[in-house]
Amino acid sequence: xxxxxxxxxxxxxxxxxxxxxxxxxxxxxxxxxxxxxxxxxxxxxxxxxxxxxxxxxxxxxxxxxxxxxxxxxxxxxxxxxxxxxxxxxxxxxxxxxxxxxxxxxxxxxxxxxxxxxxxxxxxxxxxxxxxxxxxxxx
Amino acid sequence: xxxxxxxxxxxxxxxxxxxxxxxxxxxxxxxxxxxxxxxxxxxxxxxxxxxxxxxxxxxxxxxxxxxxxxxxxxxxxxxxxxxxxxxxxxxxxxxxxxxxxxxxxxxxxxxxxxxxxxxxxxxxxxxxxxxxxxxxxxxxxxxxxxxxxxxxxxxxxxxxx
Numbered sequence: 001x002x003x004x005x006x007x008x009x010x011x012x013x014x015x016x017x018x019x020x021x022x023x024x025x026x027x028x029x030x031x032x033x034x035x036x037x038x039x040x041x042x043x044x045x046x047x048x049x050x051x052x053x054x055x056x057x058x059x060x061x062x063x064x065x066x067x068x069x070x071x072x073x074x075x076x077x078x079x080x081x082x083x084x085x086x087x088x089x090x091x092x093x094x095x096x097x098x099x100x101x102x103x104x105x106x107x108x109x110x111x112x113x114x115x116x117x118x119x120x121x122x123x124x125x126x127x128x129x130x131x132x133x134x135x136x137x138x
Numbered sequence: 139x140x141x142x143x144x145x146x147x148x149x150x151x152x153x154x155x156x157x158x159x160x161x162x163x164x165x166x167x168x169x170x171x172x173x174x175x176x177x178x179x180x181x182x183x184x185x186x187x188x189x190x191x192x193x194x195x196x197x198x199x200x201x202x203x204x205x206x207x208x209x210x211x212x213x214x215x216x217x218x219x220x221x222x223x224x225x226x227x228x229x230x231x232x233x234x235x236x237x238x239x240x241x242x243x244x245x246x247x248x249x250x251x252x253x254x255x256x257x258x259x260x261x262x263x264x265x266x267x268x269x270x271x272x273x274x275x276x277x278x279x280x281x282x283x284x285x286x287x288x289x290x291x292x293x294x295x296x297x298x299x
Contacts, residue, residue: 015198018161019154026153037174040245041181042264
């Protein structure tokens with residue numbers, strides 16, 4: 001193995017001359033080895049592209065569901081009169097009770113959203129597993 | 139750059155690249171490994187290879203740098219092994235940035251274990267991007283056998299990995 005200083009000093013012209021030196025024996029199986037490397041790279045890339053794609057799709061449906069849930073919460077609060085809440089209270093206890101009531105409703109809706117999202121996650125995993133199985137059987 | 143263009147332009151350079159690697163590394167196995175690694179890297183970058191005016195010079199430069207990295211890595215390993223300082227004893231065995239290379243090595247070993255027929259059709263499908271009809275013409279296999287063989291090859295690879 002040549003030392004680092006020597007390798008650094010190799011200029012383009014010398015390197016090209018080395019590449020063209022037909023006196024250096026090239027192993028017969030080099031072609032097969034190169035093909036193996038290319039196939040491995042192609043398969044790895046194929047795999048990583050699929051993983052990335054499935055990773056992206058994994059979040060699309062939960063994100064959409066979350067958005068729908070948030071919109072539903074907003075709409076339900078708005079149409080039940082929470083769109084124009086009383087914002088001034090003479091009695092601080094009444095103000096606190098109004099706050100508490102509003103947050104308990106929001107909390108309930110958020111829990112509903114989490115439940116729906118969790119159920120969807122299971123369905124997505126099932127679909128993904130089925131797709132993988134189909135891919136294997138392809 | 140398409141798969142076939144890559145194969146037509148870059149693969150014929152392999153002998154010259156091997157000679158350069160062999161001159162620097164002075165070992166047939168190391169030189170072949172360096173050339174394999176280079177081609178694996180080039181394949182993943184083939185989308186940007188269209189703009190390369192001189193593929194030979196480009197590959198030689200990349201190979202020189204790859205060989206330099208190999209020499210540096212080996213020197214580092216030797217240094218660490220000589221120092222033999224407790225927790226660092228095995229640090230070089232699993233460098234954190236070596237994961238893609240290790241994965242690629244595992245895939246290559248798995249490919250090596252495939253029967254030649256399966257390897258050939260997989261190469262045609264994945265590497266050369268050939269259609270089923272084209273592979274059928276070249277191999278003389280019928281459609282169903284071809285699909286089965288490809289499926290078996292992929293399944294075996296998954297199992298081996």
